[in-house]
Amino acid sequence: MALEDRVRELAGEVQPPDRDAAAKARERQLVLTKPPGSLGLLEELGMQLAGMAGEAPPPVPVNPAVVICAGDHGVLARGVSPWPQEVTAIMVRNFCAGGAAANVLAGTVGARVSVLDVGVAVDLEQRPLLRTAKKRYGTEDLSRRPAMSREDAAGAVISGAGVAEELIESGVDLLVTGDMGIGNTTPAAALISAFTGRPPKETTGRGTGIDDETFKLKVRVVEEALQLHEPDPADPLGVLAALGGLEHAAIVGLVLMGAVYGVPVVLDGVVSNSAALVAHTLASDCMGYLIAGHLSTEPGAAEALRYLGLEPVMNLSMRLGEGTGGLLAVPVVQAAASVLKEMATMEEAGIG
Amino acid sequence: MALEDRVRELAGEVQPPDRDAAAKARERQLVLTKPPGSLGLLEELGMQLAGMAGEAPPPVPVNPAVVICAGDHGVLARGVSPWPQEVTAIMVRNFCAGGAAANVLAGTVGARVSVLDVGVAVDLEQRPLLRTAKKRYGTEDLSRRPAMSREDAAGAVISGAGVAEELIESGVDLLVTGDMGIGNTTPAAALISAFTGRPPKETTGRGTGIDDETFKLKVRVVEEALQLHEPDPADPLGVLAALGGLEHAAIVGLVLMGAVYGVPVVLDGVVSNSAALVAHTLASDCMGYLIAGHLSTEPGAAEALRYLGLEPVMNLSMRLGEGTGGLLAVPVVQAAASVLKEMATMEEAGIG
Numbered sequence: 086m087a088l089e090d091r092v093r094e095l096a097g098e099v100q101p102p103d104r105d106a107a108a109k110a111r112e113r114q115l116v117l118t119k120p121p122g123s124l125g126l127l128e129e130l131g132m133q134l135a136g137m138a139g140e141a142p143p144p145v146p147v148n149p150a151v152v153i154c155a156g157d158h159g160v161l162a163r164g165v166s167p168w169p170q171e172v173t174a175i176m177v178r179n180f181c182a183g184g185a186a187a188n189v190l191a192g193t194v195g196a197r198v199s200v201l202d203v204g205v206a207v208d209l210e211q212r213p214l215l216r217t218a219k220k221r222y223g224t225e226d227l228s229r230r231p232a233m234s235r236e237d238a239a240g241a242v243i244s245g246a247g248v249a250e251e252l253i254e255s256g257v258d259l260l261v262t263g264d265m266g267i268g269n270t271t272p273a274a275a276l277i278s279a280f281t282g283r284p285p286k287e288t289t290g291r292g293t294g295i296d297d298e299t300f301k302l303k304v305r306v307v308e309e310a311l312q313l314h315e316p317d318p319a320d321p322l323g324v325l326a327a328l329g330g331l332e333h334a335a336i337v338g339l340v341l342m343g344a345v346y347g348v349p350v351v352l353d354g355v356v357s358n359s360a361a362l363v364a365h366t367l368a369s370d371c372m373g374y375l376i377a378g379h380l381s382t383e384p385g386a387a388e389a390l391r392y393l394g395l396e397p398v399m400n401l402s403m404r405l406g407e408g409t410g411g412l413l414a415v416p417v418v419q420a421a422a423s424v425l426k427e428m429a430t431m432e433e434a435g436i437g
Numbered sequence: 438m439a440l441e442d443r444v445r446e447l448a449g450e451v452q453p454p455d456r457d458a459a460a461k462a463r464e465r466q467l468v469l470t471k472p473p474g475s476l477g478l479l480e481e482l483g484m485q486l487a488g489m490a491g492e493a494p495p496p497v498p499v500n501p502a503v504v505i506c507a508g509d510h511g512v513l514a515r516g517v518s519p520w521p522q523e524v525t526a527i528m529v530r531n532f533c534a535g536g537a538a539a540n541v542l543a544g545t546v547g548a549r550v551s552v553l554d555v556g557v558a559v560d561l562e563q564r565p566l567l568r569t570a571k572k573r574y575g576t577e578d579l580s581r582r583p584a585m586s587r588e589d590a591a592g593a594v595i596s597g598a599g600v601a602e603e604l605i606e607s608g609v610d611l612l613v614t615g616d617m618g619i620g621n622t623t624p625a626a627a628l629i630s631a632f633t634g635r636p637p638k639e640t641t642g643r644g645t646g647i648d649d650e651t652f653k654l655k656v657r658v659v660e661e662a663l664q665l666h667e668p669d670p671a672d673p674l675g676v677l678a679a680l681g682g683l684e685h686a687a688i689v690g691l692v693l694m695g696a697v698y699g700v701p702v703v704l705d706g707v708v709s710n711s712a713a714l715v716a717h718t719l720a721s722d723c724m725g726y727l728i729a730g731h732l733s734t735e736p737g738a739a740e741a742l743r744y745l746g747l748e749p750v751m752n753l754s755m756r757l758g759e760g761t762g763g764l765l766a767v768p769v770v771q772a773a774a775s776v777l778k779e780m781a782t783m784e785e786a787g788i789g
Contacts, residue, residue, distance in 0.1 A: 118531050119538050120520075120645035124761065125734065125754030168472075175788055179470055184781025186471050192779070193772040293472035382477065400752060401769070402477030409476065416768045417753070420545040427544070429536025436527055 088239035089322060092341075092367065095246055099344045102136030102373035110135035110142065110425055117428040118436065126396060130376065130421035137347050137374050142425035146259035146349060149196040149415045150252050151408040152339055153180055153187060154245060156204030156331035157223030158268035159232065160310075165303045168267045168293055170223070174207050176265050180407075181212035187263055187407035194415040196261060201248050203241040204266075204331030218244035220331055227272060228309045231327045238326040238334045245338025253346045259418065260343045261378065262336045263408025264356040267293075270383060273359035275307045275328040277385040279316035280362040281392040284308075290355065290383035290404070321366035329363070336360035337367070344371035349418060353411035354381030354404065358389035365393055376418060379403060379410030440591035441674060444693075444719065447598055451696045454488030454725035462487035462494065462777055469780040470788065478748060482728065482773035489699050489726050494777035498611035498701060501548040501767045502604050503760040504691055505532055505539060506597060508556030508683035509575030510620035511584065512662075517655045520619045520645055522575070526559050528617050532759075533564035539615055539759035546767040548613060553600050555593040556618075556683030570596035572683055579624060580661040583679045590678040590686045597690025605698045611770065612695045613730065615760025616684045616708040619645075622735060625711035627659045627680035629737040631668035632714040633744040636660075642707065642735035642756070673718035681715070688712035689719070696723035701770060705763035706733030706756065710741035717745055728770060731755060731762030 086094070110132040115121050122128060135141040155177050157170055179185045180200045191198045200215045206223040209215060220240050224232035249260055270292040277288040285307035291300055314327040325334055337360045343350035344364075352361055352375060364371050377390050379399035390397060398414040431437045438446070462484040467473050474480060487493035507529050509522055531537045532552045543550045552567045558575040561567060572592050576584035601612055622644040629640040637659035643652055666679040677686055689712045695702035696716075704713055704727060716723050729742050731751035742749060750766035783789050 117538075118528065118536060119757050123645065123755065123757040124538060125756070127753055127755065127765075172788060175786055176470065179781055179786045182781070182786075184470060184779075184786060186469075186476060186776060186780055189775045189779045190772050193768055193775055293475065398753070399769075401479055401750070403475065403479065404477070405471050405475040413479075413769055413772060416545055417751075417765055420542050420765060423541045423545055424538060427536075427541045428538055429531055429534070434527055434531045434534075434536060436524060 088236055088243055092239045092242050092322060095341050096368035099341060099368040099370045101370040103139040106139050106141045107132045107136035113141060113425055116430045118431055118434045124424060127421045127424060130418060131425045134349060134422050137349055139347065143422050145419055145422040145426060148256050149194065149259040149261060150257040151187060151191055151196050151198055151261040151263045151412055152248055153200045153263035153265055153408055154332035154335035155200060155202050155265040157206035158266055158272065158330055159224045159226040160228055160271050160306060161268040162226055163228060163306050165271045165306055166268050166292055167295060170206055170267055173265060173267045174205050174209060177202065177205060177209055181214045185407060186405055186409050190409050190412040194412050196412055196415060199248060201335055203244055203335045216248055224330055227275060227328050228306045232272060232329055233326050235322055235326045238322055238329065241331045241334035242338040245335030246342040249339045249342035253348055259349050260339055261351045261408045261411035262339050262353050262357040264332045264336065264406050266330055266332050269330050269332060269356050271303060271306060272328055272330045272333060273356045274385045275310045276359035276362060277389045278307060278311055279324050279328055280318050280366065281388050283388045288385035288388050290385060318366060321363045325363050333360045337363045340364040340371055341368060344374040349376055350374050351376045351378040351411040351414050351418060353378055353408045354406055355383035355386040356406055358386050361393060362389055378414035381410060440588055440595055444591045444594050444674060447693050448720035451693060451720040451722045453722040455491040458491050458493045459484045459488035465493060465777055468782045470783055470786045476776060479773045479776060482770060483777045486701060486774050489701055491699065495774045497771055497774040497778060500609050501546065501611040501613060502609040503539060503543055503548050503550055503613040503615045503764055504600055505552045505615035505617055505760055506684035506687035507552060507554050507617040509558035510618055510624065510682055511576045511578040512580060512623050512658060513620040514578055515580060515658050517623045517658055518620045518644055519647060522558055522619055525617060525619045526557050526561060529554065529557060529561055533566045537759060538757055538761050542761050542764040546764050548764055548767060551600060553687055555596055555687045568600055576682055579627060579680050580658045584624060584681055585678050587674055587678045590674055590681065593683045593686035594690040597687030598694035601691045601694035605700055611701050611767065612691055613703045613760045613763035614688045614691050614705050614709040616688065616758050618682055618684050621682050621684060621708050623655060623658060624680055624682045624685060625708045626737045627662045628685065628711040628714060629741045630659060630663055631676050631680055632670050632718065633740050635740045640737035640740050642737060670718060673715045677715050685712045689715045692716040692723055693720060696726040701728055702726050703728045703730040703763040703766050703770060705730055705760045706758055707735035707738040708758055710738050713745060714741055730766035733762060
């Protein structure tokens with residue numbers, strides 16, 4: 086089957102969450118030993134988790150994993166980032182050696198780390214944590230031509246989905262999306278503008294940290310890309326191929342496969358948020374399985390989450406990527422499920 | 438020594454955090470494998486933890502504990518809460534049996550639970566998690582007379598401090614403040630108005646959930662209390678005795694003793710925030726050891742944190758108390774320390 090058809094098939098397998106289980110969880114929230122609603126977003130998350138799992142109380146996720154999808158970006162040639170392309174590969178090695186922020190935060194929350202090379206510009210030596218499914222050595226400059234072919238975009242989606250499936254089959258019960266790719270906030274901004282309709286000056290941010298002049302250039306680059314490709318939101322794979330990155334595509338696959346399995350998918354920041362827009366357009370039912378781990382300081386993140394109707398769990402003014410913001414939300418998700426499973430009811434405690 | 442003098446002595450023992458260690462941590466943030474500042478509040482927390490510990494990188498807190506301070510409130514007679522006083526004792530039993538939200542969230546983040554009865558209106562049977570240091574069977578109605586004597590307020594501070602010291606001596610390296618007391622958001626609002634100068638209508642909230650009429654009454658009760666006592670912020674123990682609760686006083690003691698030992702104290706919501714105002718006035722250096730675990734939906738919480746200059750870690754629209762919001766921040770604090778301790782530097786990774 087052609088890769089595009091496989092993506093469509095995967096999207097078609099996503100089922101809406103179980104409303105009855107969510108409703109049952111809602112009722113249970115009302116009889117636990119707390120004023121109704123007093124746990125705020127934690128109560129909402131608990132009901133959402135019940136819907137995903139199809140049971141109330143939902144199981145507590147105990148085997149989280151972050152998948153850091155990595156790729157390079159032809160648009161870097163336009164000067165949109167102060168960091169050289171080599172840093173993508175260096176950081177992949179850093180993940181494999183356990184020295185990056187994502188490794189540290191994964192350790193804090195007990196998550197395993199996988200790295201998926203779908204498009205790093207150089208060949209990387211094999212490492213235990215690294216999976217290689219390289220489609221190309223980085224994308225093309227999206228401001229001049231399509232970032233990649235539809236086939237490559239679809240292939241990266243399928244690779245991301247494959248890693249998710251393998252992890253879930255091996256016992257992972259919560260996925261955190263992560264990204265690494267110098268220059269990848271530029272395609273993220275372009276995707277967010279394409280799907281939300283917000284102008285590039287509102288979706289583009291300073292990424293790893295750029296000066297005013299570079300920021301203006303970056304906005305212009307995104308504007309040029311949108312003018313060149315005239316993206317059609319009704320063709321999500323076409324938009325992804327024209328404007329996206331290979332790691333963005335792989336994250337679309339993580340989201341779709343997580344949703345197919347009914348496993349919660351915790352989104353990291355702006356790159357994951359932009360990928361979620363693609364996934365949402367491919368299969369709107371996947372929304373029920375998505376949790377916005379945090380609100381990145383990149384302005385496109387807020388635009389994407391608003392469009393998707395997702396409330397972020399964390400808001401720590403972070404903008405690192407790698408899955409770091411998503412990882413910090415993991416204990417909150419676990420707590421939300423545990424509340425439903427373990428708290429005493431009013432009746433049990435002798436209230437009322 | 439009189440109890441008041443013991444409080445003053447304790448406050449006098451608080452030393453400012455170590456600026457050199459904080460500065461050293463700040464330098465280290467700049468050379469780790471991430472764009473400077475990209476971990477946002479996590480980087481700030483890391484520097485603060487270094488200052489508390491007097492070393493950079495700071496130790497990672499691995500033995501957190503929540504102390505749930507419990508007391509009853511004479512002001513309940515004014516009808517400020519829909520819940521009967523008996524629920525305080527029922528919830529203390531629920532904590533001891535492990536069935537409350539605080540127990541569940543403590544389990545999620547690996548914290549031990551202690552309950553301190555400084556003023557529950559009934560005698561409670563002994564339980565392994567319960568410490569009894571009851572000063573009175575609840576407070577007086579603060580809208581009609583002082584809530585308690587200065588001696589009782591000071592005694593509850595010393596009891597809270599004693600529990601903190603005992604826990605720290607037994608290996609606890611992070612304290613989360615918790616509270617239980619039906620009616621205790623009314624004294625919290627009164628304390629916050631007294632110290633910040635904000636009017637009661639801006640510091641009073643709906644607590645466990647009250648209707649418009651009860652809310653108006655609650656604001657009026659706080660206004661009456663302030664008019665009656667004319668609290669002088671320069672006399673923090675006097676303000677605490679006139680307007681506070683015994684659990685608020687015990688939390689003041691937790692804060693002060695945590696600061697004396699250089700142990701991070703993670704504040705829960707509005708009751709803890711109001712106690713922090715008292716502690717801050719007694720010993721402004723204790724601020725360096727305080728972390729605002731979350732922003733409660735109670736409006737007084739935002740006023741108190743703004744006054745104290747504290748940025749909340751979590752914001753999940755929670756308003757339960759018990760330490761629940763503080764507990765959810767524990768992994769973030771641990772992550773902040775771990776980043777400094779475990780991340781590779783740019784040089785180690787071969788960048789630059």
